[in-house]
Amino acid sequence: MEQVQNYLPRIGDPAPTFEAVTTHGNISLDDYKGSWVILFSHPADFTPVCTTEFMAFQAIYPELKKLNVELLGLSIDSVHSHIAWVRNIEEKFGVKIEFPIIADLNKEVAIKYGMLMPEGNSTETSRAVFIIDDKQIVRAIIYYPLSTGRNMDEILRVVKALQTTDAHGVATPANWNPGDKVIVPPAKTQEAAEERMKDETLECVDWYFCKKSL
Known part of the structure; x- marks a missing residue:
């Protein structure tokens, strides 16, 4: 079996x-500078x-475009096959696929992007996202097994969470969705921790765990 050398980039x-x-x-990837990209x-x-999956990606494509996100599909098939x-x-x-699909024959x-699994069939790419x-930094990587279709709600949620973090300097808790409270970064000094507990705009369980509404 052909050996595959992966070069999986890391988040960041x-x-x-x-x-x-x-x-x-x-x-080229450079064509998308200034926009977010989901490469799958x-x-x-x-x-x-x-x-x-392609029909599901197409269904969320209009919402992604509103978030300044472009879609790029990929497999090791010819452009004629695509x-x-x-x-x-x-x-x-009855679904028109409006985003490009990369023909990655070579x-x-x-x-x-480490999309080929060494232990699997090296002529098939995995379900990677x-x-x-917009600065062309990898912000999230999600892998699914071949038998499991991807969850578009989760992909949208991750994009919105990352953009919220960038815009407001906050983190998002488990199961966060837009409109939910966000997590304020922990205080870095004892004085800041004490002041935080007095801040009525925050919902603090303790000095290190505070939420707020945006």
Whole structure:
């Protein structure tokens, strides 16, 4: 079996640059500077779970665009296969896929992003999701097994949480959704900790655990 050398970037790393052929023509990651990007891979065209995912990604695409987020799909299939599959989805399911799909036949992008599983079939990319911010920094990485379709609500939630953190300098608790209280970063001095407990705009359980509404 062919051995795959992965170069999985870490959260906080610059997103690996690339140029690629897509269903919308040639693109590079640099084309998306100033926008957030969700780069996601799928195992193969014309497969049932992937088909449901592409329709689900398309369903959230308008909301993502409002958040200044672009979508990029990817698999190790030819651009002709991608085009045929997109046309099939529109014909059979009535869903028009509006975002580009990378035809990564040489596996260049997949290897740069660690999308190939060494113990698996090296001709199929995993269900990976990379959330890249407008400065082209990797902010979140999510992997799913081949048998499990992705949760679009969670992907949207993560994007909104990251953008909230950037805009307000806060963190978001478990199960956070927009409108919920956010977590204020812990105080860094004893004096600040004491002052925090007197702040009526905060909901503090203790000096290190305070929430507030935005």
